[in-house]
Amino acid sequence: MNTEIKNHHHFALYKPYGYLSQFINNGQKQKTKRLLGELFEFPEGSMSIGRLDEKSEGLLLITTDGKVSNHICSSKIEKEYFAQLDGDISADAILELSKGVEIGFDGKKYRTKPCKAYKLTSIPEFQERSKRIRDERHGPTSWVSITLKEGKFRQVRKMTSAVGFPTLRLVRVRIGNLSLQEIKIGEVKQFDTLPV
Template sequence: MSRLILFNKPYGVICQFTAELGHVSLKNYISLPGFYPAGRLDADSEGLVLLTDDGDLQNKISNPKYKLPKTYWVQVEGVPTQTAMKKLCRGVTVKNYITLPAKANLMNEPTDLWPRIPPVRFRKHIPTTWLQLSINEGKNRQVRRMTAAVGYPTLRLIRFAIGDYTIADIAPGGWHLLNTT
């Protein structure tokens, strides 16, 4: 039987068990031995990280060929136009590749959202908007690069779900252990 940890990674934590200078690591939160992350989130991103003790399950979660959707809540600077939203849905050029089409929708600011420490910068005359963005790939800093490519830089990035797994009811720094078949 495989085991799976659903971890709500706080801002500033790196997705490895070995600490690096200036960063808190997974070992500060998860003390169970034999677990490894199935994918990563940058230190400046928050939200769901799945960890497992099963290499086959780790591959099925992180390998793009299995097309497991990753859903993000993204706070961007400005108010995206319909044109920008359509571009995200079609795929955008980021560095030297075109992203796969995404599902992109405007959303209300999440009501049960925890404060980020440090807080996101605030600009009195520039509004912010929340998007829900789902992708089936996961290239380095992809969501941030996608929103920047359509003219709306990411201010805050929270991975809410991977497939059917979510951070609903998991506080930042908290985790749930599941047994899988």
């Protein structure tokens, strides 16, 4: 009987804009896409816990332990996002977001679960993104915090569009107890256990 216990590895990284949340190319069309393996030499068997789409940035957790991944994905752990929106979002739109809005998911209509949403009173100090975002000369923008316990594909972007304020920039700032804090864009931190 093999009693060897596998040592697993856990990481947190600040995923930059323009990277896919994967380690290998899954198709011919993605040959020019940037992958996580370009940022760090992750061990074999590494997987992202949840994903951020190519245009989204921020906190992404990586593990070699499928049980940890399943636990974090299924335990309804909070995920907080800061989103820069096209337009000055209204109090009514914030209330709509917090109560849940109807979005499209897998070709069907889906109503998002109630969440925490509020307008940020100051602009968060993120490092400059590799691709510039339009500035105030093209109309006002505003920032919101949205905290979810679910994670449908492109959910935050679909939610802000549903209330009339499309997302210009999206940064995941927290998963459970773990936040971006002082992590720089593209930086990877390793943990013995993920403190979420």
